[in-house]
Amino acid sequence: MAGLLYDLLSASANRITDKECLVYRGKMLTYGQVDEHVTKLAGLLREAGLKPGERVVVYLEKSIEEVVSILAISRCGGIFVDTNTLLKARQVGHILGDCGARFLITSYRRLKSISSALMEAVKLEAIFACGSRLPLKDVLPAGMILIDYGEAEKAMPLVGPVCRIDCDPAAIIYTSGSTGMPKGVVVSHRNLTAGAESVAAYLHNSPQDRILSILPFSFDYGLNQLTTSLLCGATLVLQNYLGPADIIKALESEQITGLAGIPTIWSQLLLLEWSTERFPALRYITNSGGRFPEFQVREYRRRLPRVQIYLMYGLTEAFRSTYLDPRQVDIRPTSIGKAIPNAEVMILNEQGMQCAPGEIGELVHRGVHVSLGYWNDREQTGIRFRPNPLQASEIQVRELAAFSGDLAKTDDEGYLYFIGRKDHMIKTSGFRVSPTEIEEYFYSTGVVRDAVAVGVPDDALGETISVVVSLREAGSIGDCELLSLVSREMPSFMVPKAIEIRHELPKNSNGKIDRTAIYQDVLGRFTSDAQHGI
Amino acid sequence: MPLQDTTLFIGKISDFLLEEADLQIELEGLDPTESLISGGIIDSIGILKLVGFIEEQWDVQLGPEEISLENFDTLNSIVKLIQTHLS
Numbered sequence: 001m002a003g004l005l006y007d008l009l010s011a012s013a014n015r016i017t018d019k020e021c022l023v024y025r026g027k028m029l030t031y032g033q034v035d036e037h038v039t040k041l042a043g044l045l046r047e048a049g050l051k052p053g054e055r056v057v058v059y060l061e062k063s064i065e066e067v068v069s070i071l072a073i074s075r076c077g078g079i080f081v082d083t084n085t086l087l088k089a090r091q092v093g094h095i096l097g098d099c100g101a102r103f104l105i106t107s108y109r110r111l112k113s114i115s116s117a118l119m120e121a122v123k124l125e126a127i128f129a130c131g132s133r134l135p136l137k138d139v140l141p142a143g144m145i146l147i148d149y150g151e152a153e154k155a156m157p158l159v160g161p162v163c164r165i166d167c168d169p170a171a172i173i174y175t176s177g178s179t180g181m182p183k184g185v186v187v188s189h190r191n192l193t194a195g196a197e198s199v200a201a202y203l204h205n206s207p208q209d210r211i212l213s214i215l216p217f218s219f220d221y222g223l224n225q226l227t228t229s230l231l232c233g234a235t236l237v238l239q240n241y242l243g244p245a246d247i248i249k250a251l252e253s254e255q256i257t258g259l260a261g262i263p264t265i266w267s268q269l270l271l272l273e274w275s276t277e278r279f280p281a282l283r284y285i286t287n288s289g290g291r292f293p294e295f296q297v298r299e300y301r302r303r304l305p306r307v308q309i310y311l312m313y314g315l316t317e318a319f320r321s322t323y324l325d326p327r328q329v330d331i332r333p334t335s336i337g338k339a340i341p342n343a344e345v346m347i348l349n350e351q352g353m354q355c356a357p358g359e360i361g362e363l364v365h366r367g368v369h370v371s372l373g374y375w376n377d378r379e380q381t382g383i384r385f386r387p388n389p390l391q392a393s394e395i396q397v398r399e400l401a402a403f404s405g406d407l408a409k410t411d412d413e414g415y416l417y418f419i420g421r422k423d424h425m426i427k428t429s430g431f432r433v434s435p436t437e438i439e440e441y442f443y444s445t446g447v448v449r450d451a452v453a454v455g456v457p458d459d460a461l462g463e464t465i466s467v468v469v470s471l472r473e474a475g476s477i478g479d480c481e482l483l484s485l486v487s488r489e490m491p492s493f494m495v496p497k498a499i500e501i502r503h504e505l506p507k508n509s510n511g512k513i514d515r516t517a518i519y520q521d522v523l524g525r526f527t528s529d530a531q532h533g534i
Numbered sequence: 535m536p537l538q539d540t541t542l543f544i545g546k547i548s549d550f551l552l553e554e555a556d557l558q559i560e561l562e563g564l565d566p567t568e569s570l571i572s573g574g575i576i577d578s579i580g581i582l583k584l585v586g587f588i589e590e591q592w593d594v595q596l597g598p599e600e601i602s603l604e605n606f607d608t609l610n611s612i613v614k615l616i617q618t619h620l621s
Contacts, residue, residue: 061571061572061574063572085574085577086577086578086579107573107574109573109574109575110573110574113574113575131573132568240571240572240603241578241602241603242571242578242581242601242602242603242606243598243599243600243601243602244598244599244601245598245599245600245601245602246602246603246604249602268598271598272598272599492577492578492579492580493579495579
């Protein structure tokens, strides 16, 4: 029985020691070898003082070291905080400070790039660095301990049980909340293992599967390829990619059976010519992280007639939520399907009552995947995690459900359809981005008086970001100059596609910025452009 | 291609990377065989900007099949790609 995340690995390592577990740049490690690396790194982390419940930030590109780090932290009973490498010093600094990490695992190169962030990390004591060594004099704050990752090879493997159970936190996944800087969603070991069990059940994963991992492990959907692969004893092929050619090459040369992608990837892949004959092993593809446009679904059905297409939906707060049975894809290509095994997904109205088919309400997820709330943020947790209003009143311990903030409806047969957000959150390249977080970057330039960020629908990215601003001093800066100023600080997926400088932004009767008027204006122009075929 | 040309190409690309592509770190002491992507020196969006620069600077057209790790992993591989187009 898998209690902790690490148990997914150890169970498979005991059962199928010599089976291929990970492949990275042509290097293969068996389950037994991965387990050996993990227990040694766990030994090194323990020697350095890692205690159960403590946070370790992992800031590494997709690599064997990244997987080993995640599992070794879990082996020690620690909480891993995998951090997207697209994030820059400022965001990494926020995460290090917010989760109060004592340890960081990264590479020498990346450590140099985020050195300014280390000042914010007040609790950080030791850094494990891998890759080629670089001189880091003057980069590290005084007293910071630097340990070479390679020391793990000499460490004593960690043996014996760790004092943790499955409802303890395993990971913190940072995601944009509706206000301010990213919030950490606290995920338990049970959330992760139950998520793996549910998803592997409907994808029918087996040890014969070779799953391509191109999505970051800092993304719940990306992490799921790792957990399902370990659970089933499948092979996970780790692949960093720049363009669609890298993915096509990996699908072909590694004989991939399962590919998980997001809408941006699907539209990039269609830029190249290929047909199903090149991927005889490919059994399924899955989409999540945004809408898979209907015309693309049909194109994939045409190009890959024997491959099953799974349209999925999930929110980090409840790990994974729904999927559409591939047999339904031709019938309802715009549906996100039904709840995954062992979850219930309800559409509730403002009064907390179940909506009738066709009626739009909030998507609410209940079950074992519902996470442990936002790290150290009672207020936001209280908004998203609330008692299930449909639970029998005789039951005295109230069950918490995840209120997604997403609007959805069902058809007469209970299939779900995503409609939009209750708030104005933006979904771009698979990332959930809060308008206020983007606006903060504009305010911090010191030249902007008011700023409003808007998501504009886009087939390739889901949405692109437009920002409307007014300046403190008219004419003090141009739009290109302002864009270059903010983009230095932001992760690239957050950089706006368009900036519009106005003399003044519309205000409502309370003197607050009238966001609705700006949204209507920007989106109205988009709709009229689209109608005119621009 | 003479060595001198290669150095010139690397110089132009490095200048662009330093000024335009939102580099994560300084290029000081960067080995032309060092991995730009896995080293976290430049991300995928920075590469897209670099592609635009290369197309304009050397008047070449790069297809989506050429935007790959193999072609953009190091300064040397980028120069090789440009030279293939020019020859």
